[in-house]
Amino acid sequence: MEHQSHPSIEFRHVPMVPGVLSDLEQLRPALLRDVAMRTRDDFHVDTPDLERVLSEALYNERYRLKHKKRLWLRPGADEILWKRVQNGLLKPAAEVDRAILLEQVIDHYAEEIGGHFDSRVYRVASRVTPVALSFLLNTGMKRLLPWKGIESLRDCIHIVGEVPLLQKLATRGTVLLVPTHQSNFDSLLIGYALHLMSLPPFAYGAGLNLFSNPLIGYFLRKLGSYTVDRQKQNAIYKQTLKNYSVRSLRAGIHSIFFPGGGRSRSGSVETRIKLGLLGTGLDAQLENMQRGHLDSRVYVVPMVMSYHFVLEASALIEDYLADVGKHRFLLEPDVGNQLLKILGFAWKVFSSRSAITVRVGRPLDIFGNFVDDDGTSIGPQGLRVDHARWLTTRGELRAEPERDAEYTRQLGGRLLERYYRENTAIASHLVAFVLFETLRKKYQDFDLFRFLRLRQDQRSLLRTEFMQAATHYHERLMQLVSQEQIRVAPELMTSDMERWVNYGVQQLGLFHEGGVVKMRDDVVTTTDLRLLYYYRNRLAGYGLSLLADQSPGSTDGKGFLV
Amino acid sequence: MEKDFWSKSIVGVVGGGSWGTVLAQLMSANCAEVRLWLRDEELARSINGTRVNSRYFPELLLDRKICAYSSFERFFDGGEINLLVWVLPSMVCRENARRIAPFLHGHELILHATKGIEVGSMKRVSEILVEEMPIRRVGVISGPNLAHEIARQVPAGTVVSSLFPEVRSAGRILLERDFFRVYEERDLIGVEWAGALKNILAIASGALDARGCGTSARSLLLTRGLAEMVRFGVRLGATEQAFLSLAGVGDMLATCSSSLSRNYVVGYQLAHGEKLDAVLQRLGRVAEGVTTAESVGSFARLQGIDMPITQSVCRLLEGRITVDEMIRQMRE
Numbered sequence: 001m002e003h004q005s006h007p008s009i010e011f012r013h014v015p016m017v018p019g020v021l022s023d024l025e026q027l028r029p030a031l032l033r034d035v036a037m038r039t040r041d042d043f044h045v046d047t048p049d050l051e052r053v054l055s056e057a058l059y060n061e062r063y064r065l066k067h068k069k070r071l072w073l074r075p076g077a078d079e080i081l082w083k084r085v086q087n088g089l090l091k092p093a094a095e096v097d098r099a100i101l102l103e104q105v106i107d108h109y110a111e112e113i114g115g116h117f118d119s120r121v122y123r124v125a126s127r128v129t130p131v132a133l134s135f136l137l138n139t140g141m142k143r144l145l146p147w148k149g150i151e152s153l154r155d156c157i158h159i160v161g162e163v164p165l166l167q168k169l170a171t172r173g174t175v176l177l178v179p180t181h182q183s184n185f186d187s188l189l190i191g192y193a194l195h196l197m198s199l200p201p202f203a204y205g206a207g208l209n210l211f212s213n214p215l216i217g218y219f220l221r222k223l224g225s226y227t228v229d230r231q232k233q234n235a236i237y238k239q240t241l242k243n244y245s246v247r248s249l250r251a252g253i254h255s256i257f258f259p260g261g262g263r264s265r266s267g268s269v270e271t272r273i274k275l276g277l278l279g280t281g282l283d284a285q286l287e288n289m290q291r292g293h294l295d296s297r298v299y300v301v302p303m304v305m306s307y308h309f310v311l312e313a314s315a316l317i318e319d320y321l322a323d324v325g326k327h328r329f330l331l332e333p334d335v336g337n338q339l340l341k342i343l344g345f346a347w348k349v350f351s352s353r354s355a356i357t358v359r360v361g362r363p364l365d366i367f368g369n370f371v372d373d374d375g376t377s378i379g380p381q382g383l384r385v386d387h388a389r390w391l392t393t394r395g396e397l398r399a400e401p402e403r404d405a406e407y408t409r410q411l412g413g414r415l416l417e418r419y420y421r422e423n424t425a426i427a428s429h430l431v432a433f434v435l436f437e438t439l440r441k442k443y444q445d446f447d448l449f450r451f452l453r454l455r456q457d458q459r460s461l462l463r464t465e466f467m468q469a470a471t472h473y474h475e476r477l478m479q480l481v482s483q484e485q486i487r488v489a490p491e492l493m494t495s496d497m498e499r500w501v502n503y504g505v506q507q508l509g510l511f512h513e514g515g516v517v518k519m520r521d522d523v524v525t526t527t528d529l530r531l532l533y534y535y536r537n538r539l540a541g542y543g544l545s546l547l548a549d550q551s552p553g554s555t556d557g558k559g560f561l562v
Numbered sequence: 563m564e565k566d567f568w569s570k571s572i573v574g575v576v577g578g579g580s581w582g583t584v585l586a587q588l589m590s591a592n593c594a595e596v597r598l599w600l601r602d603e604e605l606a607r608s609i610n611g612t613r614v615n616s617r618y619f620p621e622l623l624l625d626r627k628i629c630a631y632s633s634f635e636r637f638f639d640g641g642e643i644n645l646l647v648w649v650l651p652s653m654v655c656r657e658n659a660r661r662i663a664p665f666l667h668g669h670e671l672i673l674h675a676t677k678g679i680e681v682g683s684m685k686r687v688s689e690i691l692v693e694e695m696p697i698r699r700v701g702v703i704s705g706p707n708l709a710h711e712i713a714r715q716v717p718a719g720t721v722v723s724s725l726f727p728e729v730r731s732a733g734r735i736l737l738e739r740d741f742f743r744v745y746e747e748r749d750l751i752g753v754e755w756a757g758a759l760k761n762i763l764a765i766a767s768g769a770l771d772a773r774g775c776g777t778s779a780r781s782l783l784l785t786r787g788l789a790e791m792v793r794f795g796v797r798l799g800a801t802e803q804a805f806l807s808l809a810g811v812g813d814m815l816a817t818c819s820s821s822l823s824r825n826y827v828v829g830y831q832l833a834h835g836e837k838l839d840a841v842l843q844r845l846g847r848v849a850e851g852v853t854t855a856e857s858v859g860s861f862a863r864l865q866g867i868d869m870p871i872t873q874s875v876c877r878l879l880e881g882r883i884t885v886d887e888m889i890r891q892m893r894e
Contacts, residue, residue: 379696389668394567402727
């Protein structure tokens, strides 16, 4: 039973551990040059094809600049570039060399993507972050004392799982950390958790939207983050981004990105993985191996966070429901008083405490095999996996795009499986699950969208009925734990039902105006069915729901995530 | 260039039954050496001495490049095997995969030719191989291939399917002959399931023929049976396309209308009032459809997949209904 963080983590100030990223400023010019060169080579095609590639990029970019929200801080530079490309393409190839236009586009993208690293900013950030976190997580009065700031986080952040192995692998090879993504808060939390683990700085593939906030953008840019703009869908951008990731992993820069794409809209654990950047781990390792470093390794380390509350939960679940429901989902007008909301939020922040679990999952190799304490890949029956052999085709160690894409697809599948197994069930999610499922049993004919419009008087259960269901679901959850299908937080490792239920009710969506679940006298009721669904979904995909025989991410006949 | 590589390669065949022997013979024309593993030491010695697999093909003279082994140590000794063809019954796949695993290096490509699934777990053979062996590049050979016909070099074709293109092309290069055409297909799940599911229909088809139901009845069975196969396969992640290929419809037509098919024979003899145990014993070889029907039937019931023909075949195999009742139930 894990009551707190791994013993190797001391909540005290940790001096910066230098890593390859610390030398980014020296490496950067050569790295960007290499990225640009590689990308140019990838588009080494004849002029008509090059013209097509450039035209497609121009079309996509002009559409983006016209219709999408501007994220990049230098939209002017974007416009100048694309105007130049347009003018160039209008002239004959003999007059304007397409290869030079391509070069300009690639250089522009490479400069946009590439990060910087400033050790001074890192040191400031490592001092400021615990203070910010302790305020956000409300660690009690201790947080007001500067020297107690970090220590007070001990009760609020539980960093558990394969901490020593991650520490070891970070010295043995390059780590590609791939966390689940629920909240904008994730990045801050992960960055600080890595720092507490005495790991060297990690480069973070951050959505470009985060950079548009000047303060956050400044820190991200100076801490080695590279930008990922999901609005740019053209082949040149994607290839430049991929090559940047490959090149920095090859150089030994530990990296983080969220393979699920954006934050989970439904609240569930990731059900899909984007393979583009994930595959750069294999590419980087293979390139190093081809250069004679046969023992070069990239380790893929999953990480799963569990929150009792997610500040953006309302917006996220509305997004999700609007997307899957289309015409069946009706947006409710927001009638809340903004000032009251803020006051309510502040009151809750100051009057309660909440803990977050950060679990470091079992590290995998680039194929999805587990690795042992020495970083050696272990296949079926404990047999050692020979990477060079797995990457050999027709007797030669070589890149085979389709083979490597399939290996990466299999890694993605494995990663999804690991996310579910490494997920930590917490009391609030179980409370949400119990209440949602028990209510649903009463209205089995309703589809999801009709169910979400239940009247207030239809959303209640008798306490006895609720407790009975809680006992049942708790038992089933513990069965899953014994089968290693899921992890469980310490508060649920008890037979004292009253205790975990009360704790869960109190913690569930702590900061949402009006709360999510209320327990008064003999009645348990929900004040917000959508939020209840959001938090309940963290336990979807385990076969606990009414129709429980489908794979994670699928919905039953009535539209509920199973 | 790819052809060059395979023409200089050693390939292995695990399983010296009728289809394993024919596959070894097919590949011998396109590679440097074929190693054939079989359980029976005596038979291995006899094959090496006479170049004939007397148990299955007394009339077929095997190529000189084929050498038989009965021990895995010797099978894997010497030059490295680049591709393995796996031709063992599904029920012994897992245990043999475990035995072979320590001999593999990881570069080997594996193509299996087993048209069955694991009882209980419902796992496809490619899944079992990946679970038990330190390799990932697997695929399947499947199609309307009656071993004795292919041995006579009558015009025929097959499908090689894998998620890895190099496995597909290796299979095509090694197996293709003037009389034998090889098609590549990406949908591994579909091809494996099509190969397994059609065996259930073959049992029903054998029973119908034994009752003299005629061509119209068989057409009805096969058309409805194909719809059943597609429903099931799609639910498990396959595409419809795979079921319409040579490995789907093609294999179904061959297996369900040929007295050379083991599963067909099972249905035929059951319709003549024989007991299942006696039929299987007399057959002396594995009829994958029997175990596949049990697993698929119970899975479909649990999942609510509509498979009336499979359910009728299950009841027939369990001895709960007669062939006439099965035919009646299939009409309902």
